[in-house]
Amino acid sequence: MPRASTSISRKQQLLLQAAMLFRSQGYQASTMRHLAKAMNMEAASLYNHTGSKNQLLEEICNWVADAFMQNMSEVEASEVGPQAQVEKLLGFQLQLMLNHFDFIYVSNRDWKHLEAEAKTRYLHQRRNYELRFAAIMKGGMEEGIFRNADTSVLVPAMLSALRSVEYWQRNRRGISAQTFSNQIIQWLMHSLKNS
Amino acid sequence: MPRASTSISRKQQLLLQAAMLFRSQGYQASTMRHLAKAMNMEAASLYNHTGSKNQLLEEICNWVADAFMQNMSEVEASEVGPQAQVEKLLGFQLQLMLNHFDFIYVSNRDWKHLEAEAKTRYLHQRRNYELRFAAIMKGGMEEGIFRNADTSVLVPAMLSALRSVEYWQRNRRGISAQTFSNQIIQWLMHSLKNS
């Protein structure tokens, strides 16, 4: 949840640093002492800004889930055809993954360490996102715009394909983020074509 | 490295249990005491079968990397066209992912916890696999069989798409592993078509 401008609150800094640390070391391997160092304070002082290490993870996952759901709602509200909706959705998701890589990476990998209720909520939102994505796809198939396929296979496969941003981030090949994003979208949209 | 038949050695059992535990809890969150329980022994006794917890991870990742490389070599040796080679490669990889899910999942997520040399070796093998995959793809593009694309984007995207087996494993939808595999391959091969 980075703000564009100045005056970022201490709490926001903490969340940013936590996401960065969790991404590079993994949630379990990340220690509050290490996080404290990144914040230039003692470990004990962190507890003035968060209730626990797990709460930081929860806030990261919640932020990501909310962002996904907001994108979905915005796309559904747009009065365009299935093809444009899917393209818009993929674009939104890629922008999210590129601009907030640490957050998405951590939520994707470390949601298993959420506590029971938070984990259930997270998984429900994920499932909901997939179902609404599948609904758009099905609409497009019925209109004959997309080739027929089992959306319970195709949608997860498409979403997984987007995770190749992880490859791109690790060793940014010559191309820009925007070019990368465009090529992925172009390939995926082509893969749906009916011809 | 599960054997099909009986008389599986104690060491193999340990590796299997470790992979299962690491997958469900993550490497860092998995304790030797928990692993010992799964093996019906005390934690100290595990050290008669392995040098350390990290060695177990290393053996898991090595086994996976070797399996990938063997598949690639077998495909390269086959005297068929690019289209059949890619299809074969995808089939091999999916079978591997479906039959040895724990091993692949752990190596995909927890290789970061390998020690320096092992990590370097692992990443080199991964990179090598991707490059050889890309070479096959380029061959197909030059022959006009595949539509042109930047393989440094396309190959990681295809490999990422295969990771949707994780979705399938989590909540096996009505379809069988073989049907799932066929549908993914069909979709990916279609996405490469030049028309």
Place this chain on the structure above:
DNA sequence: CCTACCGATCGGTAGG
């Protein structure tokens, strides 16, 4: 925001 500190747990060893 810090000093001081604790109870729990971890990977691993000694010695049999």
Place this chain on the structure above:
DNA sequence: CCTACCGATCGGTAGG
């Protein structure tokens, strides 16, 4: 393969 145990480190609290 077990009992006994250790040094290190962890998340978190007390009290200011």
